Amino acid sequence: MTAAPSATRRERTRAATIDEIKATALDLMRGAGTVDVRFTDIARVMGVTPPALYRYFADRDELLTALITDAYDDLARHVAASGAAAPDDLGARWEAAAQAYREWAHREPERFALILGLPVPGYVAPEEGPTSEAASRALSQLSSLFVEALHADTLGAPYLREVDPTVEVCAHGKSEDLEVTLPAESFQAMLHAWAALHGFTSLEAYGHLDWMEPAARDALFGSQVTLIARVAGLPEPLRA
Amino acid sequence: MTAAPSATRRERTRAATIDEIKATALDLMRGAGTVDVRFTDIARVMGVTPPALYRYFADRDELLTALITDAYDDLARHVAASGAAAPDDLGARWEAAAQAYREWAHREPERFALILGLPVPGYVAPEEGPTSEAASRALSQLSSLFVEALHADTLGAPYLREVDPTVEVCAHGKSEDLEVTLPAESFQAMLHAWAALHGFTSLEAYGHLDWMEPAARDALFGSQVTLIARVAGLPEPLRA
DNA sequence: TCGTGTTTGTTAAGCAGCGTAACCGATCTG
DNA sequence: CAGATCGGTTACGCTGCTTAACAAACACGA
Numbered sequence: 001m002t003a004a005p006s007a008t009r010r011e012r013t014r015a016a017t018i019d020e021i022k023a024t025a026l027d028l029m030r031g032a033g034t035v036d037v038r039f040t041d042i043a044r045v046m047g048v049t050p051p052a053l054y055r056y057f058a059d060r061d062e063l064l065t066a067l068i069t070d071a072y073d074d075l076a077r078h079v080a081a082s083g084a085a086a087p088d089d090l091g092a093r094w095e096a097a098a099q100a101y102r103e104w105a106h107r108e109p110e111r112f113a114l115i116l117g118l119p120v121p122g123y124v125a126p127e128e129g130p131t132s133e134a135a136s137r138a139l140s141q142l143s144s145l146f147v148e149a150l151h152a153d154t155l156g157a158p159y160l161r162e163v164d165p166t167v168e169v170c171a172h173g174k175s176e177d178l179e180v181t182l183p184a185e186s187f188q189a190m191l192h193a194w195a196a197l198h199g200f201t202s203l204e205a206y207g208h209l210d211w212m213e214p215a216a217r218d219a220l221f222g223s224q225v226t227l228i229a230r231v232a233g234l235p236e237p238l239r240a
Numbered sequence: 241m242t243a244a245p246s247a248t249r250r251e252r253t254r255a256a257t258i259d260e261i262k263a264t265a266l267d268l269m270r271g272a273g274t275v276d277v278r279f280t281d282i283a284r285v286m287g288v289t290p291p292a293l294y295r296y297f298a299d300r301d302e303l304l305t306a307l308i309t310d311a312y313d314d315l316a317r318h319v320a321a322s323g324a325a326a327p328d329d330l331g332a333r334w335e336a337a338a339q340a341y342r343e344w345a346h347r348e349p350e351r352f353a354l355i356l357g358l359p360v361p362g363y364v365a366p367e368e369g370p371t372s373e374a375a376s377r378a379l380s381q382l383s384s385l386f387v388e389a390l391h392a393d394t395l396g397a398p399y400l401r402e403v404d405p406t407v408e409v410c411a412h413g414k415s416e417d418l419e420v421t422l423p424a425e426s427f428q429a430m431l432h433a434w435a436a437l438h439g440f441t442s443l444e445a446y447g448h449l450d451w452m453e454p455a456a457r458d459a460l461f462g463s464q465v466t467l468i469a470r471v472a473g474l475p476e477p478l479r480a
Numbered sequence: 481t482c483g484t485g486t487t488t489g490t491t492a493a494g495c496a497g498c499g500t501a502a503c504c505g506a507t508c509t510g
Numbered sequence: 511c512a513g514a515t516c517g518g519t520t521a522c523g524c525t526g527c528t529t530a531a532c533a534a535a536c537a538c539g540a
Contacts, residue, residue, distance in 0.1 A: 010508075010516075017517090034361050040497055052518055054499070109358055118353035118446055121274050135448045159399075160467045164459030170452050192464050196432070199439025206358055208375045212410050219404030224432050227400045231471055250487070250537075257488095280526055292489055294528070 018056050020046060022067060029110045035120065037063070061122030064114075068123055071111040076137045078104045090149050091229060091237030097141060098197050098225045105205040112205050116198070138194060140178075146190050147180050149235060156233035158189035189232040196228050258296050260286060262307060269350040275360065277303070301362030304354075308363055311351040316377045318344045330389050331469060331477030337381060338437050338465045345445040352445050356438070378434060380418075386430050387420050389475060396473035398429035429472040436468050 024045050025037045039060060043050040057063040082100035083093035105112040114120065115134050125133050149155035163171075163184045171187035182190070200221055203209050209217055229236070264285050265277045279300060283290040297303040322340035323333035345352040354360065355374050365373050389395035403411075403424045411427035422430070440461055443449050449457055469476070 008508085014516085032361060033359065035358065038497065039499090048517095049519065050497080051499075051501095051520090055517055059499075113358040116442075116446065116448065117357050118275065118349055119273065121272060132448050132450060135443075135451060159471065160463055162463065164456070164463065166453055166456040167459045167463070170456040188460065188463060191460055192436070192467060195439035195443060195464060196436035197439065198443055199435035199437065199441075201439075202356075202442050203375075203435060203438055206356065208356065208372050210372060211375060213406055216404070216406040216410040219407045220428065220431055223400055223402065223404065223407070223428060224435060227432060227471065231399065231467065248537090254487090278526065279528090288488095289490065290526080291491090291528075291530095295488055299528075 014056075018066075021053060021056055021063070022070065025063060025067060026111070030108070033110065035110055035114055035117075039063075064120060065123050065126075067111070068114050068120070069126070071108075071115045072133060072137055074111070075101070075104050075115065076141065079141045089238050090145055090152065090154060091235045094145055094229050094234050095225055095237055097145065098228075099221075101138075101197060102201045102204065102221060105201045109205040109207075112201075116202070138198075139174075139190075142190055142194055143174075143178055143182070145234065146182055146186055146232075147178065149233075150180070150182060150186070154235040155186060156235070158185050158192075158233040159231035160189065160192075161185050163188050186233060193228045193232045193234075196224065200224055254296075258306075261293060261296055261303065262310065265303060265307060266351070270348070273350065275350055275354055275357075279303075304360060305363050305366075307351070308354050308360070309366070311348075311355045312373060312377055314351070315341070315344050315355065316381065319381045329478050330385055330392065330394060331475045334385055334469050334474050335465055335477055337385065338468075339461075341378075341437060342441045342444065342461060345441045349445040349447075352441075356442070378438075379414075379430075382430055382434055383414075383418055383422070385474065386422055386426055386472075387418065389473075390420070390422060390426070394475040395426060396475070398425050398473040399471035400429070400432075401425050403428050426473060433468045433472045433474075436464065440464055 021042060024042045028037050028041050028045065029035060037060070039053055040050050043053055053063075057066070079097050079100045082096040085096065086092040105116075116138075146155060167188050168184040171182065171184040174187065175181045204217060204221075209220075212220070228234075261282060264282045268277050268281050268285065269275060277300070279293055280290050283293055293303075297306070319337050319340045322336040325336065326332040345356075356378075386395060407428050408424040411422065411424040414427065415421045444457060444461075449460075452460070468474075
């Protein structure tokens with residue numbers, strides 16, 4: 001989580017305690033199915049008294065902020081790692097990234113809610129940019145797929161070609177961040193893709209698809225991912 | 241909200257008080273941007289003491305349950321009412337329903353989170369069916385569009401024709417509820433449509449698209465709704 | 481009209497969680 | 511080994527949830 005291979009013994013044990021606090025908080029969240037955590041409970045589980053925790057976090061909001069930051073990192077890392085198996089197959093990488101996003105959210109709905117649900121009041125993003133951090137990180141993963149496809153000349157035209165001027169402007173604005181210019185229609189398709197992926201993921205993570213058999217959910221997700229890729233102009237995965 | 245044009249004076253004032261409590265709770269939620277509400281705050285705003293509220297709700301969970309139930313009803317009504325302007329134009333009704341879903345969520349993100357976010361621990365659905373209530377209501381709106389299109393013979397084939405057997409089974413199971421049999425590929429497309437719509441809606445409602453201009457968000461939503469309709473085989477809106 | 485029971489509010493009080501203050505031993509450092 | 515710092519403790523105050531005991535307002539039949 002935080003672990004830096006740091007210098008002194010004190011710093012190491014301190015970092016370990018911080019990690020333990022965060023891990024305990026996550027366990028309790030998972031157990032209760034909420035984003036609420038009681039300092040008292042964390043302390044009890046850890047076998048210390050509640051005020052001891054204030055040596056590590058100024059208040060509950062600060063702990064929450066740390067958990068949110070960690071969750072951002074973890075999800076981003078998870079998605080980024082998903083494509084390692086087939087670095088040259090962009091279609092397969094899209095499928096893997098989508099699956100990773102979905103799988104992470106399904107495994108950790110509370111953390112997913114923490115970063116992509118209704119914002120929690122106490123949290124203030126470190127170093128505010130114009131873009132919300134969640135959006136920025138999620139998009140950077142996705143957009144790199146599109147940009148690579150563009151460079152490899154395998155990015156097809158999306159199914160929907162019309163782009164409203166306001167979206168076009170927005171695409172150019174974003175392009176400056178990425179230092180590349182994606183065609184506006186592909187930029188739009190990328191956002192459509194993200195929204196569709198996020199929708200399935202949210203519904204499943206929060207249990208709103210529990211009326212389906214797990215196998216059917218898997219199949220439905222697979223078909224949706226394929227559909228998204230096709231209408232977005234992403235290359236098909238190379239099949240054996 | 242609850243208002244039945246009921247009998248005695250006592251019952252009427254009681255119902256009014258209950259409505260006032262719920263309305264005050266919602267105001268506070270909107271003000272704080274959370275799903276948390278303090279009984280104390282509600283009481284203060286209403287000019288009574290906190291224990292007075294216990295004459296109307298056994299505890300905070302019961303109030304929350306009432307708010308959730310109301311939110312279900314309100315969203316369903318909102319979406320259902322959206323198509324009144326053009327009852328015979330299924331394409332237009334799809335657009336209107338999608339817009340209504342989106343608009344409601346954007347206007348009331350807290351209530352949206354209440355019913356379609358991470359489930360709140362205290363809430364127990366009244367009369368449990370196999371289907372989660374949120375899913376069921378959302379789908380019944382959507383599926384009626386598909387069923388009507390089928391009957392009107394304007395339901396085209398969806399873009400993606402392959403359907404996994406498990407999803408097919410699931411489609412037939414659901415069909416029994418609806419008393420109609422939608423082609424499995426259309427059933428699958430309907431779920432894709434819902435997921436995509438829900439994804440955009442969630443992202444926007446929770447502020448993850450705030451980096452776009454409102455006009456660009458509107459345009460992006462419009463294009464996504466069009467795209468969804470096309471790939472799902474829904475009829476195009478009749479243009480003047 | 482009066483008296484009685486019900487409704488709806490009040491104050492008082494208990495309990496739990498957050499966060500602060502004061503204190504104390506263990507550990508690092510010169 | 512002496513002083514500072516770190517990491518824990520207990521004691522305490524504040525706030526919010528909830529129950530209990532009580533009081534006023536109201537509805538309604540005798």
